[in-house]
Amino acid sequence: xxxxxxxxxxxxxxxxxxxxxEPGHSEEVADGEAGDRPHDxxxxxxxxxxxxxxxxxxxxxxxxxxxxxxxxxxADEDAFDSDxxxxxxxxNEPAETEGTAxxxxxxxxxxxxxxxxxxxxxxxxxxxxxxIDSTEDVEIPDRLVDQVIGQEHARDVxxxxxxxxxxxxxxxxxxTGKSMLAKAMTELLPKEELQDVLIYHNPDDxxxxxxxxxxxxxxEQIVDAHKEEARKRDQMRTFLMWIIIAVVLGYALIIxxxxxxxxxxxxxxxxxxxxxxxxxxxMIPNLLVNNADTTSAPFRDATGAHAGALLGDVRHDPFQSxxxxxxxxxxxxxxxxxxxxxxxxxxxxxxxxxxxxQQKLMTAIQEGEFSITGQSERSSGAMVQTEPVPTDFIMIxxxxxxxxxxxxxALRSRIKxxxxxxxxxxxxDDTLEMRQKYVRFVAQEVANDGRLxxxxxxxxxxxxxxxxxxxxxxxxxxLHFRDLGGLVRVAGDIARAEDTEYTTRDHVxxxxxxxxxxxxxxxxxxxxxxxxxxxxxxxxxxxxxxNGLAVMGEDxxxxxxxxxxxxxxxxxxxVIATGQLQEMAEESVxxxxxxxxxxxxxxxxxxxIHIQFVQTGQQGVDGDSxxxxxxxxxxxxxxGVGVSQDLAMTGSLSVRGDVLPVGGVTHxxxxxxKAGCKRVIIPQANEQDVMIEDEYEDMVEIIPVSHISEVxxxxxxxxxxxxxLVARLKNxxxxxxxxxxxxxxxxxxxx
Numbered sequence: 001x002x003x004x005x006x007x008x009x010x011x012x013x014x015x016x017x018x019x020x021x022e023p024g025h026s027e028e029v030a031d032g033e034a035g036d037r038p039h040d041x042x043x044x045x046x047x048x049x050x051x052x053x054x055x056x057x058x059x060x061x062x063x064x065x066x067x068x069x070x071x072x073x074x075a076d077e078d079a080f081d082s083d084x085x086x087x088x089x090x091x092n093e094p095a096e097t098e099g100t101a102x103x104x105x106x107x108x109x110x111x112x113x114x115x116x117x118x119x120x121x122x123x124x125x126x127x128x129x130x131x132i133d134s135t136e137d138v139e140i141p142d143r144l145v146d147q148v149i150g151q152e153h154a155r156d157v158x159x160x161x162x163x164x165x166x167x168x169x170x171x172x173x174x175x176t177g178k179s180m181l182a183k184a185m186t187e188l189l190p191k192e193e194l195q196d197v198l199i200y201h202n203p204d205d206x207x208x209x210x211x212x213x214x215x216x217x218x219x220e221q222i223v224d225a226h227k228e229e230a231r232k233r234d235q236m237r238t239f240l241m242w243i244i245i246a247v248v249l250g251y252a253l254i255i256x257x258x259x260x261x262x263x264x265x266x267x268x269x270x271x272x273x274x275x276x277x278x279x280x281x282x283m284i285p286n287l288l289v290n291n292a293d294t295t296s297a298p299f300r301d302a303t304g305a306h307a308g309a310l311l312g313d314v315r316h317d318p319f320q321s322x323x324x325x326x327x328x329x330x331x332x333x334x335x336x337x338x339x340x341x342x343x344x345x346x347x348x349x350x351x352x353x354x355x356x357x358q359q360k361l362m363t364a365i366q367e368g369e370f371s372i373t374g375q376s377e378r379s380s381g382a383m384v385q386t387e388p389v390p391t392d393f394i395m396i397x398x399x400x401x402x403x404x405x406x407x408x409x410a411l412r413s414r415i416k417x418x419x420x421x422x423x424x425x426x427x428x429d430d431t432l433e434m435r436q437k438y439v440r441f442v443a444q445e446v447a448n449d450g451r452l453x454x455x456x457x458x459x460x461x462x463x464x465x466x467x468x469x470x471x472x473x474x475x476x477x478x479l480h481f482r483d484l485g486g487l488v489r490v491a492g493d494i495a496r497a498e499d500t501e502y503t504t505r506d507h508v509x510x511x512x513x514x515x516x517x518x519x520x521x522x523x524x525x526x527x528x529x530x531x532x533x534x535x536x537x538x539x540x541x542x543x544x545x546x547n548g549l550a551v552m553g554e555d556x557x558x559x560x561x562x563x564x565x566x567x568x569x570x571x572x573x574x575v576i577a578t579g580q581l582q583e584m585a586e587e588s589v590x591x592x593x594x595x596x597x598x599x600x601x602x603x604x605x606x607x608x609i610h611i612q613f614v615q616t617g618q619q620g621v622d623g624d625s626x627x628x629x630x631x632x633x634x635x636x637x638x639x640g641v642g643v644s645q646d647l648a649m650t651g652s653l654s655v656r657g658d659v660l661p662v663g664g665v666t667h668x669x670x671x672x673x674k675a676g677c678k679r680v681i682i683p684q685a686n687e688q689d690v691m692i693e694d695e696y697e698d699m700v701e702i703i704p705v706s707h708i709s710e711v712x713x714x715x716x717x718x719x720x721x722x723x724x725l726v727a728r729l730k731n732x733x734x735x736x737x738x739x740x741x742x743x744x745x746x747x748x749x750x751x
Contacts, residue, residue, distance in 0.1 A: 644679075
């Protein structure tokens with residue numbers, strides 16, 4: 001096979017012919033690629049043109065060949081018949097998914113749990129009717145896509161996005177399965193369309209390297225062919241150099257008799273050959289993206305990546321001249337957007353990327369290709385810019401609700417315009433079928449960890465019960481699987497430490513105590529310290545003091561006393577609240593003041609109402625769940641009526657006195673029980689959300705209420721005084737306080 005160009009620069013490269021004739025070498029690369037590439041009109045010409053014209057417009061072939069150029073030609077001409085700029089865009093057409101249609105359809109349908117099921121299971125069966133003794137009886141799906149539990153809407157979107165190659169933004173709480181769904185998408189994308197990316201030296205402009213794409217696996221073969229040719233050329237040059245040196249030394253020593261002159265001439269010949277061979281390595285391409293060993297579509301997690309890791313970079317060259325420099329194409333580094341070509345790019349907490357990176361990322365999404373340049377202006381790599389490198393990836397962006405605030409509007413527009421936005425569910429309906437999947441979840445965690453003893457059936461039931469508690473709503477199961485998986489792993493660690501064959505229910509109960517969050521541990525320590533200093537009162541009556549309830553973090557409750565005092569005003573009556581109140585808490589105090597003004601027979605414009613949230617610390621108070629607590633404390637202070645201290649309460653309050661639902665009632669009730677309270681008032685709308693531990697059920701009485709009058713009826717001391725206050729409040733608010741009435745539907749207020 002000839003490698004002459006139409007400019008007839010010289011005779012064919014004999015070494016290249018030797019390389020081409022070797023079995024399994026460059027010619028195999030050419031044949032393999034010719035069979036894989038699309039048969040466009042300009043690509044139908046044969047590799048065996050035998051020295052014919054390989055350029056379309058009469059221009060010189062690239063890279064140049066012949067005696068003036070040392071660049072390898074087998075990999076360039078036999079593996080690529082077309083112009084490099086044409087090759088660079090090959091394979092960017094829409095993906096065909098015929099080979100993955102079955103996979104997509106299987107993901108679309110729920111994968112049943114492989115275990116025996118009772119014919120008529122009890123609705124209260126925590127295992128969903130599964131007849132198992134341990135997680136050993138549950139079969140685990142092999143594919144990640146089949147292990148996804150819940151998030152039906154997000155699953156449907158991922159299926160559509162994989163089929164149509166759409167971008168997706170998933171917003172939701174941490175640990176709800178965003179990254180797992182992103183990884184699952186890679187199993188739906190075809191592997192046969194993956195590409196390798198090669199960077200070549202550009203003889204016309206060394207700072208603008210050429211880019212070529214080839215089918216996955218061909219890149220290594222091409223680079224090996226180039227290296228083999230370079231090795232043979234180097235051997236030939238070395239052999240020729242020593243022959244010339246021997247001739248020069250022989251001539252100088254034998255004929256001319258000038259040994260010093262001969263040595264000098266030999267040194268000049270040596271340096272000339274070394275200098276001439278310096279450019280040989282520059283012609284070996286840089287395998288930028290190698291998908292030879294990739295078994296599925298690539299998945300790249302670029303969460304928190306700096307600009308170079310995300311967008312690619314060009315390394316700094318400290319030796320930029322004098323024959324010691326590194327060719328620019330060898331210093332090019334691929335970014336995550338290039339490695340994710342034909343696959344998935346996942347960026348969690350998308351708002352943490354700086355604005356410049358977000359701007360460039362949306363360019364890569366829009367154009368489907370992105371040039372690589374040095375990211376540091378002080379680096380020599382800043383002078384290098386490659387041709388555009390393919391970036392045909394599916395973008396999966398994720399984050400919490402605050403991620404949208406700092407996200408570049410144009411980037412979000414790109415994702416939404418070319419894909420979907422999904423909000424991740426926090427809970428799912430508690431059904432028999434879903435409980436079966438939670439059993440499989442426990443089995444999956446045990447199998448994936450590989451070091452945990454199998455869970456007994458009773459231990460699995462306790463995990464399902466904890467999933468109910470963490471949901472915070474009756475008839476729901478939590479979808480925060482990361483935290484729930486942490487409980488499974490801690491229980492398994494305890495069982496392994498005890499060297500037991502199985503993980504039991506007792507191990508899970510111990511794990512619930514040991515795996516408490518930092519907030520829970522702080523809350524428990526806070527309660528103990530208050531007991532030592534008698535800051536918590538859980539018996540008797542006090543005027544203007546009420547035990548409120550609050551939550552720390554997501555899963556820990558704390559008792560928070562609220563005190564009120566009435567004083568003469570110095571400059572017009574006002575409500576003064578202290579205790580590091582946040583915006584929503586301040587608004588709740590203002591709502592309470594409206595009820596107080598209507599309730600009091602006295603002219604409170606001549607009085608100041610002081611409200612103190614006792615020892616709230618630096619974190620302060622947020623949310624309006626202490627509204628009924630504040631109202632009760634102020635009314636007690638105005639009327640001089642004591643409040644029962646064995647009672648704690650939580651609930652939001654409307655300006656008409658309706659008690660509205662709040663969050664975290666389960667954790668608040670447990671905190672009241674730990675503090676020694678015997679009764680807890682909660683909104684009637686939250687009654688179905690109570691799922692306290694068995695140990696607390698006999699410790700506290702739960703009293704649901706729908707109006708502030710019911711709160712006063714329970715909390716205030718003395719029947720005559722209480723009846724008078726309640727009757728007065730009923731007359732003020734009218735029909736809203738009729739017996740049996742309940743506050744209208746409302747969304748739970750923040751905790």
